[in-house]
Every structure is written in structure tokens, then in C-alpha cells.
Amino acid sequence: xxxxxxxxxxxxxxxxxxxxxxxxxxxxxxxxxxxxxxxxxxxxxxxxxxxxxxxxxxxxxxxxxxxxxxxxxxxxxxxxxxxxxxxxxxxxxxxxxxxxxxxxxxxxxxxxxxxxxxxxxxxxxxxxxxxxxxxxxxxxxxxxxxxxxxxxxxxxxxxxxxxxxxxxxxxxxxxxxxxxx
Amino acid sequence: xxxxxxxxxxxxxxxxxxxxxxxxxxxxxxxxxxxxxxxxxxxxxxxxxxxxxxxxxxxxxxxxxxxxxxxxxxxx
Numbered sequence: 001x002x003x004x005x006x007x008x009x010x011x012x013x014x015x016x017x018x019x020x021x022x023x024x025x026x027x028x029x030x031x032x033x034x035x036x037x038x039x040x041x042x043x044x045x046x047x048x049x050x051x052x053x054x055x056x057x058x059x060x061x062x063x064x065x066x067x068x069x070x071x072x073x074x075x076x077x078x079x080x081x082x083x084x085x086x087x088x089x090x091x092x093x094x095x096x097x098x099x100x101x102x103x104x105x106x107x108x109x110x111x112x113x114x115x116x117x118x119x120x121x122x123x124x125x126x127x128x129x130x131x132x133x134x135x136x137x138x139x140x141x142x143x144x145x146x147x148x149x150x151x152x153x154x155x156x157x158x159x160x161x162x163x164x165x166x167x168x169x170x171x172x173x174x175x176x177x178x179x180x181x
Numbered sequence: 182x183x184x185x186x187x188x189x190x191x192x193x194x195x196x197x198x199x200x201x202x203x204x205x206x207x208x209x210x211x212x213x214x215x216x217x218x219x220x221x222x223x224x225x226x227x228x229x230x231x232x233x234x235x236x237x238x239x240x241x242x243x244x245x246x247x248x249x250x251x252x253x254x255x256x257x
Contacts, residue, residue, distance in 0.1 A: 079245035080231045081191040 003158045006105045009093040011062075016092075018105070023156050024057045025180045027173075028109065030097040031060040032148035040149045043170030045087045047177065054181045055156070058089035061106070063097045066148050098144035106145060109152045113163035114143040122167035155180045183208040183255065186223040186234040189215075193246045194233040200248060201235075204257050208235075 003026070004019040018026075029044065048058050097106040118125045128147055132139050139146055151164040153176055161180070164173055183201065185208050187194035201208050213220040213232060220230065226242050227234045235251055236242040243250040251257075 079193050079196075079247060080233065081188060081193055082229075082231050 001108065003105075003108070003154055003160065006108065008059075008061075008103070008105060011091045011093055013093065016090075021057055021059075022158070024055050025051075025156055025177060026152075026154040027056065027058045027177065028105070028152045028154065029058065029060050030063045030106070030145055030148060030150055031091070032062070032064075032066065040170055041082070041087050044089065047170050047174060048087070048089045050174070051177055051181060052089075056177055056181065058087075060087065060089060060091045061097060061103070062091060062094040063145075063148070064094065065096055065098060097150075098139070102144070109160060109163075110143045110145065112160035113152060115146065115163075115165075118146075118165050119167050124167040128166065153177065153180070183235065183237045184211055184239075185209070186211045186213050186219060186226075186236075187232045188213060191232060196246045197233040197235060197251070200246070200251065206255060206257065 004017070004022055007015055007017045010016055027044075027047070031041070044058055044060070048056065095101075095103045097103060098110075118128070129140075132146065147166040149166045151168070151170075151173065152160055153162040153164070153173070155161050162173075162176055183206055185194065185198055185201070187198070187210055189212065198208070198210065211219040211222070213223045213230065222239075223232065223234050224230055226236055226239060227244050229244075231244055233246060234242050234244055235254070237255060241254055243254055
């Protein structure tokens with residue numbers, strides 16, 4: 001069982017086999033539906049612009065498991081939503097990325113790359129920890145996705161080589177992508 | 182009249198609207214997802230397509246749900 005064995009649906013409902021991406025470096029990201037960590041869309045688009053011609057594909061999977069909460073309880077994270085992602089990479093159908101109903105692809109990804117903690121040096125970590133403890137303390141346990149914009153890097157052979165937690169910005173993983181291209 | 186630029190399924194827009202209502206402020210909702218003219222207006226005011234954008238005069242605006250800034254701008 002590998003990443004190329006999964007079939008997913010695009011945001012327009014078209015089935016897409018991940019085998020179509022064989023030979024590409026993939027960055028698979030669970031994105032937020034309009035709200036939450038939206039600045040990262042810009043960084044992801046920049047990565048896509050920089051490395052698309054060298055063989056990078058970014059696959060965005062919208063999920064509202066983190067954004068559908070009552071926003072009053074974690075106002076510090078952000079207080080706005082954005083109309084369009086404004087991105088040109090492929091966005092797929094909205095679905096769960098954690099828990100029993102998680103999309104099989106994400107169950108596979110988190111089994112390949114387990115949760116090893118947040119980056120303590122990021123100012124976002126304390127805010128996110130606080131929001132999780134208040135709203136979803138159970139999310140802190142286990143290897144499932146913790147929040148929007150968790151990123152999985154897959155090499156040209158389909159091997160999941162890295163997992164980056166939400167506070168790791170797209171800009172900061174450029175070197176990891178370059179190393180695989 | 183205060184205008185609230187918003188999109189559907191936007192908890193922050195809903196919060197802002199509820200807050201204005203609770204303060205007795207009358208406002209007009211302008212959904213930038215459904216109306217292109219409103220989207221252009223909103224982009225002109227804030228320079229982006231983030232919402233909610235709250236404005237009274239079309240120049241001064243508050244982006245996001247920020248009670249203190251809303252109070253200051255509207256004098257409530």
C-alpha cells in the first residue's frame with residue numbers, strides 16, 4: 001500500500017488517482033475552508049510558482065474539522081475568512097482528515113509520519129496549544145492531524161519523507177522540497 | 182449606514198453581525214461571494230478579499246472581528 005494506491009476527488013467532483021502524480025514531488029496539505037491560517041495559502045502558492053516546473057505538485061484538501069468551531073473561543077488565532085484561496089494548485093473535495101471518518105489517504109499519511117510535537121520556537125505554538133486545550137483536548141493525543149495546514153512531503157518514488165506541523169511555514173520548507181527535486 | 186462585507190459560512194462575519202445587532206447598530210450585509218460589485222468594493226476598501234470588513238464611510242474600515250476597533254470606529 002502506497003500513496004499512489006489512493007484515489008481522491010477534485011473540488012469539481014472528478015476522480016483522480018494519485019498514481020497520476022508518479023515521478024513528482026508532492027506536498028499534501030489539509031487546508032482550511034476559508035478560515036484559519038489562511039496566510040499560508042500565499043506561501044504555498046509561492047512554493048508552487050517556484051518549483052512547479054521542476055516537478056512539484058501541491059495537493060490541497062479542504063477540511064472544516066478545525067474551522068467549524070465557535071470562533072469566539074480562539075479569537076487570537078485569526079478573526080477573518082478569505083473569499084478565494086487565490087491558488088492555482090489542485091484543491092480536492094472537502095472531507096475529514098482526522099478521526100474515524102478521515103479520508104483513507106490521511107489515515108495512511110499519519111501512519112507513515114507520526115506526530116512528534118510542535119515547534120516550540122514558533123509564537124503560533126502557544127496560541128494553537130491553548131486553542132486545542134480549550135476546544136479539542138482530545139486532538140492533542142495520538143498521531144492524527146492536529147490543525148489546518150499540516151503538510152506531508154512525498155518524494156518522487158511515493159515515499160512519505162516528512163511531516164510539517166501547522167506552524168511550519170511553506171517558505172521554511174523550500175529547502176526540503178529542493179532536496180527532492 | 183454601516184456596511185458589513187461578508188461571505189457565506191464565515192463564523193467571523195456572523196460574530197461581527199451579531200455584535201453590531203447587540204449594540205443596536207443598523208447595518209447592510211454585502212455578500213462578496215454572491216455579488217461581484219460588492220467584491221470589487223470590498224477589495225478597494227481593504228486591498229484584499231478577506232472578510233468581515235466593516236465600514237461606515239467606505240474609507241475607514243475594520244478587517245476581522247475586533248470589538249475594540251469596531252467600537253472605536255463607530256464611536257459605540
